[in-house]
Amino acid sequence: MGLNFIFTVDGDWDEYFYDKLPKCKRRPDKKHLLGLIKREVKIARSINGKILHFVHTSPVTREYFLQPDFVALWKKIEKKGGSIGVHCHEEGLFNHGKLEDPSKLEQSIHSITVPLRDKGLNLISYRGGYLTFCKSIIPILEKNGIILDFSCSSGRYLHYKGKLIADWRGAPKNYYHMCYHDHRKEGKSDVVEIPLGKLKQRALYIDITSLLDIWMVARHLARKERAIEGNMIVSLLTHTYEFSSWWKRLKIRAVLFICSRYGGFISDKEVLDIIRHKRGAGKI
Numbered sequence: 001m002g003l004n005f006i007f008t009v010d011g012d013w014d015e016y017f018y019d020k021l022p023k024c025k026r027r028p029d030k031k032h033l034l035g036l037i038k039r040e041v042k043i044a045r046s047i048n049g050k051i052l053h054f055v056h057t058s059p060v061t062r063e064y065f066l067q068p069d070f071v072a073l074w075k076k077i078e079k080k081g082g083s084i085g086v087h088c089h090e091e092g093l094f095n096h097g098k099l100e101d102p103s104k105l106e107q108s109i110h111s112i113t114v115p116l117r118d119k120g121l122n123l124i125s126y127r128g129g130y131l132t133f134c135k136s137i138i139p140i141l142e143k144n145g146i147i148l149d150f151s152c153s154s155g156r157y158l159h160y161k162g163k164l165i166a167d168w169r170g171a172p173k174n175y176y177h178m179c180y181h182d183h184r185k186e187g188k189s190d191v192v193e194i195p196l197g198k199l200k201q202r203a204l205y206i207d208i209t210s211l212l213d214i215w216m217v218a219r220h221l222a223r224k225e226r227a228i229e230g231n232m233i234v235s236l237l238t239h240t241y242e243f244s245s246w247w248k249r250l251k252i253r254a255v256l257f258i259c260s261r262y263g264g265f266i267s268d269k270e271v272l273d274i275i276r277h278k279r280g281a282g283k284i
């Protein structure tokens with residue numbers, strides 16, 4: 001039993017979010033981005049390399065991160081004890097909280113998982129861009145061997161360009177097997193949701209949360225874990241672009257230190273051991 005954290009980094013860069021620019025101007029600078037990802041690996045040393053880096057794919061850069069220099073870094077992350085996952089920025093496919101074209105999302109997942117698995121990497125985790133998700137994604141993930149989802153921030157209700165794209169109202173704040181009929185409820189699918197660590201509006205969303213609030217959330221989660229039967233597994237979230245300045249990196253280091261006072265960092269593969277153990281004990 002224990003409080004388990006997963007340190008996740010969404011592999012996005014600043015220019016991607018300048019959506020008024022043409023596609024070619026929203027692409028990343030390769031040299032700069034490689035440098036930032038190397039810093040992620042370096043900082044993750046303080047937690048035994050247990051970083052989960054989500055590889056970005058989107059209509060802007062469909063196969064950019066399959067270049068050999070990046071693949072070498074993904075392999076290094078795995079070798080040091082971490083993992084890579086899939087981060088699909090397909091927010092344009094959502095409307096009224098529903099995925100309008102599941103086949104397009106499936107192609108997006110394929111575009112990363114198939115070539116990277118062919119190169120020997122082991123991908124089991126997914127996070128939607130802008131934390132988008134809906135129930136029709138669950139069977140797509142199952143079919144593609146993705147068994148962990150990290151898109152949940154309990155209570156999130158996000159509109160983007162006038163459309164509802166993420167609805168996590170009422171979702172659990174600890175890990176759960178998702179329900180095929182409602183992604184915010186516990187159910188019988190094989191996909192396990194690992195939510196962002198939260199205390200009301202405060203979240204382990206490093207980029208926008210003060211160190212004091214991070215400390216309050218971590219302390220709250222530790223207390224909650226002691227009060228329940230079983231484990232807690234939650235994620236911390238930051239982005240690759242946050243590794244650009246020394247003071248942001250210092251903050252990330254401080255967050256990892258604070259959380260490690262209250263719980264342990266695990267990899268996504270280690271989540272499977274915890275879940276199997278719990279299922280075996282007949283508690284789910």
Ligand SMILES: [Zn+2]
Pocket residue numbers: 010011012087089128129130
């Ligand atoms: Zn993103």
